Amino acid sequence: MSDATDLSRRRLLQCLGLSAAAMAVAPEWLLAAVEQGSQERPRQTEPDIELRITALITELPILSSDRPTKVWKFSGELIKGPAGTVEAIPDSYLGPVLRLRQGQKVRIRFHNKLPEDCVIHQHGMLVPEKADGHPRHQIGSGQTSVYEYTVLDRAGTYWFHPHTDKRTAEQVYYGMAGLILVTDTEEQSLDLPRDEFDVPLVIQDRSFDDRNQFRYVEHMHDRWMGFLGDRVLVNGKPDFVLPAATRAYRLRILNGSNSRIYKLMWSDGSPLTVIGTDGGLLESPVIRNYVMLAPAERVDIWADFRGRKVGEEIALRSAAFSGVMPMMGMGGGMMGGGGGGMMGMRRGMRGGMMGRMGAALPHGSEYTILTIRIVREERDQLALPRRLSRIERYRLQDAANTRTPRSIHLSMRGMSPRLNGRSFELTKVVEEEMIPLNTLQVLEFVNRDHRARGMMMAHPMHIHGQSFQILKRELAPGFEQRYASVSQGFVDDGWKDTVLVMPGEKVTILKRFDRYTGLYLYHCHNLEHEELDMMRNFLVQA
Numbered sequence: 001m002s003d004a005t006d007l008s009r010r011r012l013l014q015c016l017g018l019s020a021a022a023m024a025v026a027p028e029w030l031l032a033a034v035e036q037g038s039q040e041r042p043r044q045t046e047p048d049i050e051l052r053i054t055a056l057i058t059e060l061p062i063l064s065s066d067r068p069t070k071v072w073k074f075s076g077e078l079i080k081g082p083a084g085t086v087e088a089i090p091d092s093y094l095g096p097v098l099r100l101r102q103g104q105k106v107r108i109r110f111h112n113k114l115p116e117d118c119v120i121h122q123h124g125m126l127v128p129e130k131a132d133g134h135p136r137h138q139i140g141s142g143q144t145s146v147y148e149y150t151v152l153d154r155a156g157t158y159w160f161h162p163h164t165d166k167r168t169a170e171q172v173y174y175g176m177a178g179l180i181l182v183t184d185t186e187e188q189s190l191d192l193p194r195d196e197f198d199v200p201l202v203i204q205d206r207s208f209d210d211r212n213q214f215r216y217v218e219h220m221h222d223r224w225m226g227f228l229g230d231r232v233l234v235n236g237k238p239d240f241v242l243p244a245a246t247r248a249y250r251l252r253i254l255n256g257s258n259s260r261i262y263k264l265m266w267s268d269g270s271p272l273t274v275i276g277t278d279g280g281l282l283e284s285p286v287i288r289n290y291v292m293l294a295p296a297e298r299v300d301i302w303a304d305f306r307g308r309k310v311g312e313e314i315a316l317r318s319a320a321f322s323g324v325m326p327m328m329g330m331g332g333g334m335m336g337g338g339g340g341g342m343m344g345m346r347r348g349m350r351g352g353m354m355g356r357m358g359a360a361l362p363h364g365s366e367y368t369i370l371t372i373r374i375v376r377e378e379r380d381q382l383a384l385p386r387r388l389s390r391i392e393r394y395r396l397q398d399a400a401n402t403r404t405p406r407s408i409h410l411s412m413r414g415m416s417p418r419l420n421g422r423s424f425e426l427t428k429v430v431e432e433e434m435i436p437l438n439t440l441q442v443l444e445f446v447n448r449d450h451r452a453r454g455m456m457m458a459h460p461m462h463i464h465g466q467s468f469q470i471l472k473r474e475l476a477p478g479f480e481q482r483y484a485s486v487s488q489g490f491v492d493d494g495w496k497d498t499v500l501v502m503p504g505e506k507v508t509i510l511k512r513f514d515r516y517t518g519l520y521l522y523h524c525h526n527l528e529h530e531e532l533d534m535m536r537n538f539l540v541q542a
């Protein structure tokens with residue numbers, strides 16, 4: 001094998017999170033994929049998996065069976081591949097759960113039956129530009145398109161949702177999202193809870209009008225801050241109860257909300273055992289009293305109900321926190337009680353108009369997300385693995401720009417949230433957004449716009465393409481109090497594709513841009529912000 005091939009092989013393996021040791025046993029298809037070279041589109045011969053996804057509008061009983069709710073959804077159908085690849089969530093607006101395996105070649109035939117444009121984005125996965133769902137690839141009503149990719153990502157909980165220009169937030173809100181559960185040999189070799197004990201849980205907040213219809217943004221304020229619903233749905237259902245046995249479970253939690261941030265906590269105060277984040281399993285389990293989960297973030301929880309009694313209930317709650325919302329209306333009081341600023345403003349200045357939205361469930365208040373009800377005894381032999389996966393650590397000194405991090409400054413001036421002062425332009429990139437292919441880059445998200453201090457708020461920042469690693473978080477002096485109630489809830493040890501950047505914070509990340517050239521988006525995953533064009537392109541180029 002030539003040096004060049006060897007190098008590209010190493011890069012791909014790196015990008016897959018495989019070690020040099022794993023390389024020796026890397027499957028043949030993988031090596032063949034590398035030998036095809038990284039620039040060209042992967043040669044799609046016959047796919048292993050072929051499926052049809054249709055975007056459509058339908059009705060579902062969410063709150064009551066006699067007053068159904070109009071929803072928008074992705075419905076899926078397996079054309080070719082193992083049974084169980086496409087699994088619908090019964091009676092839910094959520095799209096199907098796609099179960100994929102690393103190495104599979106996937107073809108998705110997308111049919112848009114919405115009355116408007118749509119496009120599918122595979123969130124968290126490294127796929128060719130054409131399959132990534134950039135808004136410039138959106139298709140009109142009645143049209144079809146085809147996405148093709150090879151599953152390169154490691155085992156993990158990924159998801160798909162529209163990325164339609166100026167319509168992403170609405171389309172997701174009205175129901176369009178689905179899960180992609182990828183598995184690989186490393187994960188398969190572990191004794192983790194499987195099948196019915198491996199439970200995907202999508203948390204979303206919604207508002208309903210008195211005719212049980214979804215109510216979305218009514219005022220500019222809801223876009224500016226992000227839309228908050230007044231009740232929590234799990235897998236598309238209110239008052240969600242998971243009947244469980246006295247054994248270990250793997251709970252894969254996705255925050256599929258447009259803007260709401262959760263502070264996950266068990267109702268009995270027992271700590272959370274985190275085994276995975278956005279890009280799959282951690283190296284080893286991490287124990288936390290609470291876990292912050294911002295929009296688009298995922299977390300895998302090992303939940304062991306051994307020793308509980310049949311009939312017992314335990315709730316997954318969102319605990320009280322503050323500091324994520326703007327402080328305006330507090331006289332610039334950066335040191336104040338956090339979320340109180342915004343609430344104060346709502347009641348004081350605009351009470352009548354704002355009082356309603358999210359009032360039943362203010363951001364950072366305490367409420368139940370879902371309930372686990374122990375319904376039967378069962379013994380399992382599963383023990384929490386002490387070692388979950390191997391993660392090759394990126395090193396700052398290996399970055400192509402070790403001394404010159406690419407800074408992305410988050411700001412909310414005028415009436416538009418921005419990235420480095422810029423708004424989204426469909427295909428535009430500036431010099432600092434051009435990234436050489438197959439490089440490790442150091443980037444920093446900086447949420448310190450001191451000229452608009454009162455408007456600083458938390459932004460869940462996301463980058464398309466392969467997952468990144470978080471190198472460090474730094475907090476500017478004066479923000480400690482505002483940070484206090486969330487500070488212990490970030491699980492930064494594993495692979496991430498979305499990171500919550502708090503007011504006053506600078507978060508430094510290391511990310512590779514391997515394999516595919518083209519336009520890859522980065523944006524705030526507060527979907528109202530994304531829709532206000534808090535989004536830009538990176539151009540990855542050879």
Ligand code: C2O
Nearest residue numbers: 121123296462521
């Ligand atoms: Cu889930 Cu561009 O995002």
Ligand code: CU
Nearest residue numbers: 122123124464
């Ligand atoms: Cu994405």
Ligand code: CU
Nearest residue numbers: 459524526529
């Ligand atoms: Cu934002």
